[in-house]
Amino acid sequence: MTVTAPQSPPGDPRPxxxxxxxxxxxxxxxxxxxxxxxxxxxxxxGQSRRxxxxxxxxDVYALLGAAAASLALTWLMFDRLLPFNGALGxxxxxxxxxxxxxxxxxxxxxxxxxxxxxVAAAVVQTLGSVMLAVLAFVVVYTLYEGREALxxxxxxxxxxxxxxxxxxxxxxxxxxxxxxxxxxxxxALAICIPVGLVCAVFLNEVPGPFxxxxxxxxxxxxxxxxxxxxxxxxxxxxxxxxxxxxxLAAALAISVMMLPIVIRxxxxxxxxxxxxxxxxxYALGTSRWRTVWHVVLxxxxxxxTTAVILGTARGVGETSPxxxxxxxxxxxxxxxxxxxxxxxxxAAFELVKSPEPTYIARGxxxxxxxxxxxxxxxxxxxxxxxxxxxxxSRRQEHRRVLASRxxxxxxxxRGRADQTTDNPAPxxxxx
Numbered sequence: 135m136t137v138t139a140p141q142s143p144p145g146d147p148r149p150x151x152x153x154x155x156x157x158x159x160x161x162x163x164x165x166x167x168x169x170x171x172x173x174x175x176x177x178x179x180g181q182s183r184r185x186x187x188x189x190x191x192x193d194v195y196a197l198l199g200a201a202a203a204s205l206a207l208t209w210l211m212f213d214r215l216l217p218f219n220g221a222l223g224x225x226x227x228x229x230x231x232x233x234x235x236x237x238x239x240x241x242x243x244x245x246x247x248x249x250x251x252x253v254a255a256a257v258v259q260t261l262g263s264v265m266l267a268v269l270a271f272v273v274v275y276t277l278y279e280g281r282e283a284l285x286x287x288x289x290x291x292x293x294x295x296x297x298x299x300x301x302x303x304x305x306x307x308x309x310x311x312x313x314x315x316x317x318x319x320x321x322a323l324a325i326c327i328p329v330g331l332v333c334a335v336f337l338n339e340v341p342g343p344f345x346x347x348x349x350x351x352x353x354x355x356x357x358x359x360x361x362x363x364x365x366x367x368x369x370x371x372x373x374x375x376x377x378x379x380x381x382l383a384a385a386l387a388i389s390v391m392m393l394p395i396v397i398r399x400x401x402x403x404x405x406x407x408x409x410x411x412x413x414x415x416y417a418l419g420t421s422r423w424r425t426v427w428h429v430v431l432x433x434x435x436x437x438x439t440t441a442v443i444l445g446t447a448r449g450v451g452e453t454s455p456x457x458x459x460x461x462x463x464x465x466x467x468x469x470x471x472x473x474x475x476x477x478x479x480x481a482a483f484e485l486v487k488s489p490e491p492t493y494i495a496r497g498x499x500x501x502x503x504x505x506x507x508x509x510x511x512x513x514x515x516x517x518x519x520x521x522x523x524x525x526x527s528r529r530q531e532h533r534r535v536l537a538s539r540x541x542x543x544x545x546x547x548r549g550r551a552d553q554t555t556d557n558p559a560p561x562x563x564x565x
Contacts, residue, residue: 192243193252200236204228207235233257276501283499290503294464294481299490308500310466311481314381315507317470318460318477319450321385322392326445330396331438335426337397338404349401355394363390364455372459379461381470384477387455392445399444403437404430443512450508453479478504 208228212218218227233253240252282303283289289307297306333352337345367387371377407430415425431438461474462484476484478500485497 196236196239196252197256200232200239203235204232207231229260273505276498276505280495280498280500280502282495284502289496289499293466294496295466297464299488299493301492303492303495306496308478308481308496308503310464311476311478311500312503312507313466313468314384314460314475315450315477315479315504317381317468317475318385318388318456319446321382321470322388322449323442323446325385325389326392326396326449327442330393330441330445331400331431333397334400334404334441335430337401339422339426339430352394352397352401356398358391358394360391360452361454361458363387364458366390367455368458378472379459379474380472381460381467381475384456384460384475385470387459388449388452391452391455392449395448396441396445399441400434400438403434403441406437407433446511447508450504450511451479453477453483456480457483478507 205228208224208231211227212224218224233256236256237249237253240249244252277284286303286307288304290312291309292305292307293310294306294308295310333348337349337352364387367383367390371383371386372379377383411429411433412425415429420428456477457480460476460480462476462480463474464476467473467475482497482500482504485493485500488494488497
């Protein structure tokens with residue numbers, strides 16, 4: 135069978151088309167169908183679009199209904215049916231009934247795992263709200279009770295050397311306690327930060343039986359009572375070595391309390407550094423200490439700052455170690471190497487014990503100043519170490535720009551020198 139192609143007329147410049155060959159038909163082009171939007175939208179398969187939001191209207195209705203039902207049932211039990219009384223018992227029974235009614239309401243729309251998940255979420259959120267409420271109550275109550283002493287300027291600029299129990303709030307202050315706290319926590323941080331970070335690096339970078347033993351000791355010391363730390367420094371530093379009670383002894387006792395907290399938190403943070411970063415550094419031929427200094431520590435800087443903050447929060451509020459090792463005084467002492475030195479927690483403890491209203495007001499004012507001091511230290515630590523790895527401050531960026539300009543100028547000068555060397559000036563010969 136001969137297939138003849140159609141001939142083009144004479145003079146037609148177009149080429150002749152190739153003969154069409156019979157073959158299977160091409161499949162239709164596939165298209166992607168996106169699901170519709172809105173509560174009533176349906177997909178290409180006829181299925182309704184699932185709502186992925188975390189909070190739905192039914193959840194709100196279940197929470198409100200369970201809260202109202204639990205309060206009503208608890209009131210009925212306390213007022214009509216049973217001889218119960220007391221606010222604490224009312225809250226406990228109301229909360230138990232709330233969880234039961236909430237689980238029942240959720241079970242109408244969800245299955246078993248979803249019901250357990252909703253109840254567990256309600257319990258966790260309740261505990262978080264209770265802790266936040268307790269913290270807010272402590273802060274507000276402390277500031278409210280110390281409202282009489284805080285407005286006086288002499289409260290921050292004078293000591294209690296000339297203030298007796300019956301003196302008004304316009305006489306005396308807590309300058310001696312502020313100075314003592316700053317000295318003690320400063321010395322403790324100077325000891326704990328390098329020692330704690332070096333120990334945490336050792337636990338992660340030098341594995342072995344000894345590092346496991348050190349980690350066990352550190353974990354056991356995190357639960358060490360503060361009075362034991364004070365007795366240890368009192369027995370070794372004061373009785374054994376013959377030193378007097380001073381701010382240095384109190385700082386050593388505070389260091390014993392802060393050190394395991396810093397080591398444990400820093401150990402966890404350094405352990406979270408990806409191993410691929412270390413492997414990449416070792417692959418470039420870098421030594422272990424340079425890898426730690428330039429890779430591990432900068433990567434975990436924010437977490438290490440948090441570890442230092444946790445240790446500072448533990449040490450700045452200690453009272454019993456300071457009482458055993460630093461003693462108590464109402465005078466200002468700026469030398470931490472000799473003579474007693476009081477701290478803010480110890481001053482608040484001693485002032486609140488007094489039956490005089492002015493002393494009690496000074497004690498709550500001292501506690502308020504301690505809260506503000508901890509907040510200032512926290513903000514400073516976050517500002518200094520809160521930047522992530524690779525993020526530079528403005529001063530560091532300015533130094534980098536200046537260094538780049540100097541490098542560019544040096545490269546340009548070197549390039550001109552190379553051109554001069556490659557194309558020397560023609561020399562003139564003399565007859």
